[in-house]
Amino acid sequence: MAISVDCILRAGAQLGECPVWSPEERSLYWVDIPACKLNRFDPSTGINRSWTMPAPIGSFVLRRTAGAVVALRSGFFRIDFTTGETMAMAEPLADNPACRFNDGRCDRAGRFFWAGTMEDPPDPLAPQGELYRFGTDRHCVSTVADLIVSNGLAFSPDGRTMYLSDSHAAVQTIWTFDYDHDAGIISNRRVFATTRELEGRPDGAAIDADGCYWTAANGGWQLIRFTPDGRVDRTIPLPVCKPTMLCFGGPDLDTIYVTSMQPPPGMPGDHSLAGCILALAAGVRGLPEPRFIG
DSSP: OOOOEEEEEOOOOSBEEEEEEETTTTEEEEEETTTTEEEEEETTTTEEEEEEOSSOEEEEEEBSSSSEEEEESSSEEEEOTTTOOEEEEEOTTTTOTTEEEEEEEEOTTSSEEEEEEEESSOOTTSOOEEEEEEETTOOEEEEEEEESBEEEEEEOTTSOEEEEEEOSTTTOEEEEEEEETTTTEEEEEEEEEEOTTSSSEEEEEEEBTTSOEEEEEETTTEEEEEOTTSOEEEEEEOSOSOEEEEEEESTTSOEEEEEEBOOOTTOOSOOTTTTOEEEEEOSOOBOOOOOBOO
8 A cells, every 4th residue: 555645844944854753742853964954843833943053954852941952063952942042061072073963863761862974075085974972971082983974873772782873875884883872882793684785875764663763765766664673564655755764642652753865966866855854754753852861
């Protein structure tokens, strides 16, 4: 049966990313990286509110108290949603203007915000991307190096497995790690899956309630679902060539929201919905997104 995919916000984003559903607000947060915008969209009213960041924003996590921690170009900042003010917390890229933060996610316990970096534009011959761990004590440490475009962060339902991808065309690989959620330590890195034989590169990701890993297949016009043992068991066609990330939302966490980006000039196909926010029901439920304790 064909699944209906609806455009719920004609955002026209240059690079929409990092959709996060807030059950308390029944709203969808998302970012437009080069526009330096963090957005909150209310599906019931169609109202989209934006906060302008002082630099490009790659990802963010909502805080348990109020506001959010955002991964801007140089590092981690706290934002007050009432005033719109940002405060620097850790800036590991302050002296590296060639790189910026990209995809990120909080672990299931809410203790650590994991976020990766990339050179912009990336150089596959000299990878500069790293994966950083930012804790509630504001300590920031690099844990994985030699990435081109760090992406695809997600955690298994029990929080004991972490997923990470490199979405660059030269890599297109998803890895898993054993995760000690008390100490925030990753180990035993191994290949989970690749998309070299599939349509699209493994961009942003989400885990459903069955423990399956979903990836936005950037350049492939589709979402791909992998079983916990790394097998493709489902694909869902999309009306955008370059989906960037997905999340589960709605009152029952059974709506999939998808962000997207603009294609390069001259790419064939109908790109009238590029940069829009999409929504679909796939008969699958997701998991609540943890909030950061710090």
